[in-house]
Amino acid sequence: xxxxxxxxxxxxxxxxxxxxxxxxxxxxxxxxxxxxxxxxxxxxxxxxxxxxxxxxxxxxxxxxxxxxxxxxxxxxxxxxxxxxxxxxxxxxxxxxxxxxxxxxxxxxxxxxxxxxxxxxxxxxxxxxxxxxxxxxxxxxxxxxxxxxxxxxxxxxxxxxxxxxxxxxxxxxxxxxxxxxxxxxxxxxxxxxxxxxxxxxxxxxxxxxxxxxxxxxxxxxxxxxxxxxxxxxxxxxxxxxxxxxxxxxxxxxxxxxxxxxxxxxxxxxxxxxxxxxxxxxxxxxxxxxxxxxxxxxxxxxxxxxxxxxxxxxxxxxxxxxxxxxxxxxxxxxxxxxxxxxxxxxxxxxxxxxxxxxxxxxxxxxxxxxxxxxxxxxxxxxxxxxxxxxxxxxxxxxxxxxxxxxxxxxxxxxxxxxxxxxxxxxxxxxxxxxxxxxxxxxxxxxxxxxxxxxxxxxxxxxxxxxxxxxxxxxxxxxxxxxxxxxxxxxxxxxxxxxxxxxxxxxxxxxxxxxxxxxxxxxxxxxxxxxxxxxxxxxxxxxxxxxxxxxxxxxxxxxxxxxxxxxxxxxxxxxxxxxxxxxxxxxxxxxxxxxxxxxxxxxxxxxxxxxxxxxxxxxxxxxxxxxxxxxxxxxxxxxxxxxxxxxxxxxxxxxxxxxxxxxxxxxxxxxxxxxxxxx
Numbered sequence: 025x026x027x028x029x030x031x032x033x034x035x036x037x038x039x040x041x042x043x044x045x046x047x048x049x050x051x052x053x054x055x056x057x058x059x060x061x062x063x064x065x066x067x068x069x070x071x072x073x074x075x076x077x078x079x080x081x082x083x084x085x086x087x088x089x090x091x092x093x094x095x096x097x098x099x100x101x102x103x104x105x106x107x108x109x110x111x112x113x114x115x116x117x118x119x120x121x122x123x124x125x126x127x128x129x130x131x132x133x134x135x136x137x138x139x140x141x142x143x144x145x146x147x148x149x150x151x152x153x154x155x156x157x158x159x160x161x162x163x164x165x166x167x168x169x170x171x172x173x174x175x176x177x178x179x180x181x182x183x184x185x186x187x188x189x190x191x192x193x194x195x196x197x198x199x200x201x202x203x204x205x206x207x208x209x210x211x212x213x214x215x216x217x218x219x220x221x222x223x224x225x226x227x228x229x230x231x232x233x234x235x236x237x238x239x240x241x242x243x244x245x246x247x248x249x250x251x252x253x254x255x256x257x258x259x260x261x262x263x264x265x266x267x268x269x270x271x272x273x274x275x276x277x278x279x280x281x282x283x284x285x286x287x288x289x290x291x292x293x294x295x296x297x298x299x300x301x302x303x304x305x306x307x308x309x310x311x312x313x314x315x316x317x318x319x320x321x322x323x324x325x326x327x328x329x330x331x332x333x334x335x336x337x338x339x340x341x342x343x344x345x346x347x348x349x350x351x352x353x354x355x356x357x358x359x360x361x362x363x364x365x366x367x368x369x370x371x372x373x374x375x376x377x378x379x380x381x382x383x384x385x386x387x388x389x390x391x392x393x394x395x396x397x398x399x400x401x402x403x404x405x406x407x408x409x410x411x412x413x414x415x416x417x418x419x420x421x422x423x424x425x426x427x428x429x430x431x432x433x434x435x436x437x438x439x440x441x442x443x444x445x446x447x448x449x450x451x452x453x454x455x456x457x458x459x460x461x462x463x464x465x466x467x468x469x470x471x472x473x474x475x476x477x478x479x480x481x482x483x484x485x486x487x488x489x490x491x492x493x494x495x496x497x498x499x500x501x502x503x504x505x506x507x508x509x510x511x512x513x514x515x516x517x518x519x520x521x522x523x524x525x526x527x528x529x530x531x532x533x534x535x536x537x538x539x540x541x542x543x544x545x546x547x548x549x550x551x552x553x554x555x556x557x558x559x560x561x562x563x564x565x566x567x568x569x570x571x572x573x574x575x576x577x578x579x580x581x582x583x584x585x586x587x588x589x590x591x592x593x594x595x596x597x598x599x600x601x602x603x604x605x606x607x608x609x610x611x612x613x614x615x616x617x618x619x620x621x622x623x624x625x626x627x628x629x630x631x632x633x634x635x636x637x638x639x640x641x642x643x644x645x646x647x648x649x650x651x652x653x654x655x656x657x658x659x660x661x662x663x664x665x666x667x668x669x670x671x672x673x674x675x676x677x678x679x680x681x682x683x684x685x686x687x688x689x690x691x692x693x694x695x696x697x698x699x700x
Contacts, residue, residue: 075685083680086482087691089266090676093237094695098199098339101671101697103623107340112199112236113348113622114671116491117373118556119193119468120616123490124525125172125565126189128423129156129246129260132171135571137179139171142246143424152426154246156186156259162683163260164188164487172525173569188688190488190679191555192262195373195469196239197349199271199342207235209270209316215277215291221435222314234271236318236342236349239482239676240469241265241489242455248427255455255463262486264678265471269318269349273336281328291319294332298323301365302388304332305352306439312349313436313473320347321366343624345370350469353451354441368627368634368663369601375421375467375616376442376450377605383422385452385465387438421607421616422450425465434460437473487679487688492553493620494673497590498522501530502548521552522593528562532575535582547586553675553694556667557603557618559583559593567612577613592620596666599635603666623665635662671697 040048098112105111121127131140133147144153159181166187169178178185200207213226241264244256276288286293292311296303308321311334318337327333341347351370422442437456442449455464456473472480502519503526520526534546555561563575576583578594587593596603596618603615627634629644642649643660650660674697679690 072685072687075682076687076689079680079682079687079689082483083678083689083691086264086678087693089482090239090678090693091695092202092205093198093200093239094674094676094693096200096202097695097697098201098234099343099622100699101622103621103665103668103670104625105343105622106625107343109343110339111622112339112342113197113624114199114620115195115197115345115348115372115622116493116556116620116674117195117197118491118618118620119191119195119373120375120561120564120614121191121193122555122561122565123190123488123523124528125561125568126191126488127186127243127260130171130186130189131568132174133568135174135176135569137171137174137176139182143426154248156246158182158184158186161186161260162258164681164686164688173565173572175571186260188487188679188681189260190677191490192241192243192486192488193468194240194489194491196491196674196676197372198237199234199339200237201234203233206231206233207268207270209235209268211270211272211275211315211317212277212291215279217279217281217293222310225314227315230270230272230275232270232272234339236269236271236337238267238269238349238469239264239489241486242466242468242471245464251463255457257484258683261484261681262489263471263481264483264486264489265469265480266482267316267349267472267480269312269316271318271337271339271342273338275317275336281331284327286327286333289336290333291317291336292334293327294334296332298330298332299365301354302439302441305354305366306388307332308334308352309439310436313476318342318349321352343622344626345372345621345624348372350453352439353449355448368632371451371602372619373468373617374448374451375423375607377448377607378420379422379442379444379450380420384443385425385440386443387440387454389438422452422467425452427462427465434462435474437470438462440465483678483680485681485683487681488677488690490555490677490679492523492555492675492677493592493671494551494675495554495590495592496551496672497588498550498552498554498558498593499547499586499588499590500549500552501527501534501546503530503546519548522554522558522562523552525562525565528566528575529572531562531583531586532566532573534586535576536573550588550590553673554592556592556620557594557596557615559587560595560614560618563612564609564614567610567614570610574610574612591669592667597664597668599661599664600666601663619666620671621665623663627663628661633662637662673697 099114101114128142133140139156139158140147141149141153141155161184163184163186165184168187169185171185208229208231210227211230213228216224241262243262244259246259247254247256273289279286279290279293281293294304294307304321319334320337320341322333322335324331324333337347345351351372353371355367434456437454440452440454442452450467452465453470454462455470457463458474458477500519500521530546559578566572566575595615598604602619603617606613606615629641633640643656648655653659674695676693681688
């Protein structure tokens with residue numbers, strides 16, 4: 025028999041105390057918080073990496089597309105192309121903005137640290153102008169905390185200086201052949217002759233190994249607070265576009281006029297008179313909004329007593345500026361007058377000359393098409409609804425527009441022009457949204473609108489789209505080392521190219537203090553990718569921002585000595601009429617738009633007085649008109665390419681921004697044009 029006795033020293037059982045429970049729960053919560061933080065960091069890192077990968081993928085695709093276009097160019101990068109050679113063309117337009125002056129929305133002309141109003145009568149005109157709100161802007165900034173050209177710190181209300189932006193207002197146009205991957209675009213299914221709208225024309229896909237390709241960007245403007253529809257995104261960001269127009273002269277729709285077949289290549293016959301050039305241009309504008317064909321506007325005097333026709337281009341036709349995409353603008357006078365005609369040099373992008381006070385923008389419509397989707401609106405009412413105004417900025421040019429009324433239900437983008445009979449007109453264009461409303465006027469290129477909006481978009485939320493050309497003699501300047509105030513050392517400081525704002529400062533310092541008997545020289549080397557007319561960009565930037573100190577004109581002997589034989593530093597050739605006359609910016613003569621063009625020999629034997637001296641084609645008439653250098657020498661030519669030199673290479677910079685992760689990515693696409 026056994027007895028069960030409790031041990032003398034057995035401890036009684038008990039639970040956790042409240043303090044222990046609280047400690048355990050605290051430790052558990054801390055561990056959970058740590059795990060959550062780890063997962064949050066991992067998720068954020070994954071999201072950032074995914075955003076970076078997606079942005080890099082888009083940039084890589086755009087780079088490959090651009091590289092293919094450049095590598096497959098059809099035209100040698102040499103001026104004076106013969107139409108009979110069937111080579112096409114290359115044209116590059118350099119706008120007034122640059123990496124050191126990237127946007128009109130980031131100016132501080134009065135040097136007070138506050139961004140200027142744009143479109144008003146002065147930098148502080150808030151009643152007529154618009155101002156970007158840098159206090160809430162998502163534009164990436166820099167640690168400089170200064171607006172471009174300003175000598176004072178950014179106002180404390182701002183969260184960014186927008187310094188991540190770069191050049192954007194350049195245009196690249198060229199003809200391309202791609203036999204491996206033909207271009208695909210929209211062409212009409214049929215071309216009715218009864219004046220019916222494009223809805224009855226239909227559309228189908230068509231392939232061609234040849235195309236006219238245009239790359240450009242559009243900057244999001246600051247929209248007024250009373251805008252009825254907000255078309256654009258965050259102000260200051262840019263969108264890069266690519267238009268491709270098929271070169272297909274073989275298209276034949278069997279169009280008959282009075283029983284006569286007009287033949288292949290004719291895509292439309294217009295029922296407008298010779299002096300109704302604005303309506304004829306409007307017809308081309310409407311056609312190229314609907315279809316992707318490279319076409320030209322041509323007057324056929326033998327067709328039914330004389331008719332305007334829209335005709336498909338060949339490569340030979342495209343050597344001539346007047347036949348290229350959107351080179352249709354009326355330079356002088358009003359439509360319907362002797363001056364209101366298309367004439368040399370057939371401007372592509374320009375801000376006009378000689379304008380003053382308030383100007384008026386007028387539309388022209390394709391009169392044989394339905395003007396609007398809602399037939400209750402008359403043509404006169406539409407003409408009134410798309411009015412716009414701007415004020416002269418002091419230099420006789422038009423940089424910005426103030427839209428008075430957006431209109432509505434326009435069936436296609438209208439051709440618009442400044443109604444001024446005595447001035448060289450800017451290349452005004454209208455941007456139309458998908459509701460048929462005019463949302464902005466601009467001097468630059470515009471994207472597809474209406475139902476086709478977005479078809480030509482390549483990249484959005486961009487910071488820069490910059491085109492530079494290679495100049496083998498462009499000087500690279502080295503700043504003076506900070507510890508060498510006597511300029512007595514043989515080694516340079518940081519080397520800066522013409523695309524940087526510091527380049528102009530170093531040059532100005534050297535010109536103002538040339539020194540004597542020192543071994544330090546500012547030129548560290550030569551050869552760089554530069555903006556066309558790069559010295560003028562620095563000169564105008566300094567003249568506009570007086571805190572920097574002015575630069576002498578490019579014709580100053582001290583400047584020419586430093587620039588040497590740099591081809592693309594200065595002005596374009598006056599005979600090209602591109603960039604002339606110059607614009608005066610605080611006393612500095614500046615060309616807002618500079619162009620490189622492979623040009624055409626046709627202007628020397630086209631039977632026209634292109635230079636307006638009452639002598640037709642003096643370089644091909646068999647006479648020694650100028651009495652020097654023999655018969656038909658180069659000095660007798662009526663025209664000249666803007667830069668009469670070979671283009672050795674090109675560099676296109678694409679800089680993108682990812683809004684959520686705040687990442688910046690940049691790629692450079694380079695192409696040499698030197699023969700192998």
